[in-house]
Amino acid sequence: MRVLIVEDSSEVVETLRPVLLQDGHEVAVADNGRAGLDLVSSFRPEVVLLDVVLPEIDGLEVCRRVRGSSDAHIIMLTSKDHEVDRVVGLSIGADDYVTKPFYPREVSARINAVGRRARAPMADSASRERVFGDLQIDPDARRVTVAGEEVVLTKTEFDLLDTITARPKVVHTREMLREGVWGSDWFGDDHVVDVHIGNLRKKIDKAGGSSRIATVRGVGFRLAGG
Incomplete structure (x- = not known):
């Protein structure tokens, strides 16, 4: 899958990127909200890992704009103490959130899970309306x-x-x-x-x-x- 990481912490990026590449994903990185929005248009990610606190345009506003133009799965990266940000993120279109600090394998497992959802319909779904x-x-x-x-x-x-x-x-x-x-x-x-x-x-x-x-x-x- 094409995964876009929008995160200004190089430490977080360099922890996540090798694991995602090892799992076969194509990865792009933006270190601020404006660059992230540009990559959503050019890279066309299937999953966006989006930090809440970002330079230039904050993560919640990025989420709102992405949801208006893309059906990518959005997973917010939030601080343990930012409960309000998690709720607001979900209310404006994020699909999930991960609380920092996190294990890279946990994030990778969530991406793999949404990949299965994108490829296969629900088993219980009927074909008729x-x-x-x-x-x-x-x-x-x-x-x-x-x-x-x-x-x-x-x-x-x-x-x-x-x-x-x-x-x-x-x-x-x-x-x-x-x-x-x-x-x-x-x-x-x-x-x-x-x-x-x-x-x-x-x-x-x-x-x-x-x-x-x-x-x-x-x-x-x-x-x-x-």
């Missing part, structure tokens, strides 16, 4: 509409909706969603699942649909009315 009231999901086209109007979702948001609607009568635990969407070797926590579910609900509501994803307290999520 699914309709739930005014909500319509086309798994093959990866398209979602509410009352005929398209709702633009990130890859992670779509994969969550796809997983839940493929088995609408099932209560999906956070562990099931983590495994189904991120993969069994993902190192993240339940908080990431909850934030993406929240973003998904907001987008459906904003499009004029009703909140279709119901919370089953203490268990997980299911399709409302499913």
